[in-house]
Amino acid sequence: MGRAVVEEGSRTGWKVTTFNRGTHPAPEGVTALRGDRLADLSALERGEWDLVVDTWSHAPSAVRASARLLAGRAGHYSYVSTRSVYAFPTPADAAEDAPLVEGDPGGGESGYDVMKRGSELAVEESFGDRAAFVRAGLILGPHENIGRLPWWLTRIARGGPVLAPGPADGGIQFVDARDLAAWTLANPSFSGPCDLVSPVGHASMRDLLEACVAATGSDADLRWTDPETILAAGVEPWTELPCWIPPGPGHDGMHGSDVSLALSTGLRCRPVTETVADTWTWLRSIGGRAPQRPDRPPVGLTAETERRVLAL
Structure with a gap:
């Protein structure tokens, strides 16, 4: 998400400043400040900005520190949060007024949902109605x-029988990181929460996996399998079969949200075919092996487990 914001900002005429440890170099034309969210904010002690976009995913105390430091020198603070801040089970058609989990703005490492909610509160402490909480869902893209x-692209590119989790027409909500960045920068004074994912009906598991087949040009045979068989085999939704959640409360909460507010404020979601094709082009450009965040476990089904379930 950070990369997408920087690229969109540069493309649309913003003067962009980045703040990170320097392990990922900033693009040409961007002012790069070096530091550490947990230990050294000294590079942010000078300067003024119209908008801060914060993608931090860990201890809220780090967000509190940066928000406090920038409150008098930044016009607005948009924190990229998550729909996971809503209390489970989140009903289908829930919007920004759904019940929330508890959060501590000065908290440390804990559950993802609690940290994200705590970070929202940390921004609100310092920025009040000059804060936006961009509650993303599933983020995809290059x-x-x-x-x-x-994972889906590389698996389908290998071809052969592919375990495809049903129902095939089960809806999925996601947002391309580039569309999320475009909305965030096009709404630099938005106040409060906004759920940022595609509308219900934008795409299904069939759309996603068939787009992978088309993009890779493989001979993959999608073997659509009912959720009961998959779950009885001990396969974990979302982690072993990425993006997929079987029908029920989990699916309603992740893939059934009301995004009327986002659409009314300019969210435009590109077709799933474009997101998939562009991601495959990027994957091929780096040798076919995607980088893996060290703080997140790898996802995807093992070949052995897939064969076992397909045999059922």
Whole structure:
């Protein structure tokens, strides 16, 4: 997401400043400040900015520190949060007014949902109505380093029988990182929460996997398998079969949200075929092996497990 924001900002005429440890170099034309969210914010002690976009995913105390430091020198603070801040089970058609988990703005490492909610509260402490909480869902697109779409693409590229989790027409909600970045920068004074994923009906598991077949040009044979068989075999939704959640409360919460607010404020979601094709082009450009975030476990089904389930 950070890369997408920087590239979109540069493309649309923003003067972009990045702040990171320097392990990922900033693009040409961007002012790069070096530091550490947990230990050294000194590079941010000078300067003024119209908008801060924060993609931090860990201890809220780090967000509190940066928000406090920048409150008098930044016009607005957009924190990229998550729909996971809603209390489970989140019903289908839930919007921004759904019940939330508890969060501590000064908290340390804990559950992902609790840390994200705590970070929202940390920003609100310092920025008040000058804060936006961009509650993303499933984020896909080129440069993804979680491994979800890259896993499906590399698996389908190998061809042969592929375990395809049903129902085939089960809806999925996701957002291309580039579309998420475009909305965030096009709404630099948005106040409060906004759920940022594609609308219900934008794509299904069939759409996603058939787009992978088309993009890779493989001879993969999608073997659609009912959720009951998959779950009885001990396969974990979402992690072993990325992006997929079987029908039920989990699916309703992740893939059934009301995104009327995002659409009314300009969210435009590109077709799933474009997201998939562009991700495959990027994967091939780096040798076919996606980078993996060290703080997230690898995803995807082993070949042995797939064969075992297909045999059922």
